[in-house]
Amino acid sequence: MKHHRIRVSEFGWGEGAFSSSLKRRLLHPKCFAIRLLPQREGWSAARLGGLMQRFLSGLRDGVGFDILLISIAMLFLIAMAGLPLVYNVLMSFQQVDMFTLGSFIRPFAGIQNYIDVVRQPEFWLVTRNTAVFVFFSMAGQFVLGFALALFFAQKFPGAATIRGLFLVSWVMPGLVVGAIWSWILAGDFGVLNAILKSLGIIQSNIFWKSDPSVSIWAVIIANIWLGLAFNMLLLSVGLAGISRDLYEAAELDGANAFQRFWTITLPMMRSTIGAVLSLGLIGTLQQFDLFPAITEGGPANTSTVAQYWSWQMSFQLYDFAKGATISVMMLVLVLFASIIYVRSTRHEVRG
């Protein structure tokens, strides 16, 4: 009760401004909502000042402050992500050319853009490349990342430090990574060919970047290296969350190392694995920097993937409608992955 009385005076209303019965009602906790409503009568200067003060005190110690914090983030998101997204989707249903580029209202095209994109001669090649790129990048990142996470979960001197060093690959900009891998993968002087030859795995140089049959693999190899550390880190966190007692109990119950991994580690990591795979899918579909740095989508589009194609359409061929259409198609895919991600984090099992 005391709390409410203080509030009323803080609002700047004189105690005498209310009839005593009204005051009693307003001071009652259940009538809190009524107090927050503006008075019906005209706006006097005192009342306006009171409103101002109420607003400020709400900011200082009430829900108002939370709303203020959220609204900053929301405004940013709407302006920087929401509107461009809507604009992009809108554009995929419009006829866009160089002359209507600046206007917002353009002739409606229905699904003509989508039909055009699918009819492009390179569409199925790009789709296949994208599928290969996404699947093998994710598989490589996940399997190697999991193996490394398991390795560094063992207790040996320097484990944490060396694991930390692996993060270097994650910190480096994609373009730089691409440039370095471009050198490593170079056909005639690349270090990868030199190593493979000296190990006797290959007899003659593989022209990673210019051979149409392997060019997509050049980018996949670089991408696996780039995403490895992130996968390892998230999976390490998941592994660390499993109590050692469980492994000891399983060991005493008769489980060997493989059975412990299969019956304890994997099911306990379910939500982490779901998150890693979904984020991996998003990250791989976002991967752009490596393409201009290593193959530029070539030769003959054999290493072009959807995200690079979309960029080529929009910013090299200035066919913004098709570029937008391709990116909307990808958006649907990412949305699907996000739903899986959100659902997998909902099924947390930690006892």
Place this chain on the structure above:
Amino acid sequence: MTAQIELKNIEKHYGSFHALKNVSLTIDKGSFVALVGPSGCGKSTLLRSIAGLETISSGELSIAGKTMTGVPPRHRDIAMVFQSYALYPHMTVEENLTYSLRLHGVGKAEAKAKAAEVAQTTGLGQLLPRYPRQLSGGQRQRVAMGRAIIRNPKAFLFDEPLSNLDAALRVQMRKEIRALHDRLGATSVYVTHDQIEAMTMADWVVVMRDGIIEQQGRPLDLYDHPVNRFVAGFIGSPAMNFIEGKIASDGRAVNLVGGERIPLARQAEPNQPVVAGLRPEHMKLATGTPTFHFPVGNVESTGSATYLTSADGHLQLVQSERSTVSVGDRVGVEIDPALIHLFDPQSGKRI
């Protein structure tokens, strides 16, 4: 009685820390042995060494006549109940119970029948389809026990299994564990820091300190004849009182610093300094001539007993009658001379 678990000159080092020092212990088949001692005394390390979760640095450990050096935990055929219970959070109660059976290739129907039987024994009947997170502390405890008994192991190891339960449940589970042990005719090793648990549950109590077995024996033997001051102070609640003094010149009494004397039932070597050990429950408020006096600093009544503590806090007396003594009174105390323990002030050994 045949030995089920035999430990010979066990040593365990963690780096420079000497956790177990020349520990030898024989655990008979069908016995209930309690390892008890303060934190860091090595009791858990010893238990985990038996389980194979810790490797011993030297010494010989055999279970059911077979040397266990180099045998992994899963081949030792022992079950352990962990302090945290270590239930598999992603499995139902039934799956938790049958985990070891399934690992050993027992058929589904047989495992199910076995689980139902164990659930009956441990009072888990209705809980089989539940997950551990849906159970109370006491129920989880029962699942942990059920998981241990389902495969009829050579020995049960308990690592402070009751310390996460509330006091009332602890007393109840104490009885249940002991009853279960008797019903199964099992061999049990039980680690606890609670000497009351050790005294009430075990046939054989092993008191440890700093990696050494200080004394082992039947519970009441430890209570009646502690070999040193540490065991005397550790076994019994409230703890034994220790009073410094000197044996009189006739060897028939202990002269206290204040000038009073406590008569002895036997002849001791005259004039040597000693520490007299008096159990609080053996001291009585004098009805005749008091042996010695102390000023009362605190009176606590539980209804069934009254605890009187001296003003300096060093002496405590328990009496089962209601007391009219109040703080500040100087009370006279008598004690049966046969119940007085004498210890060497330097070595702490029993005289």
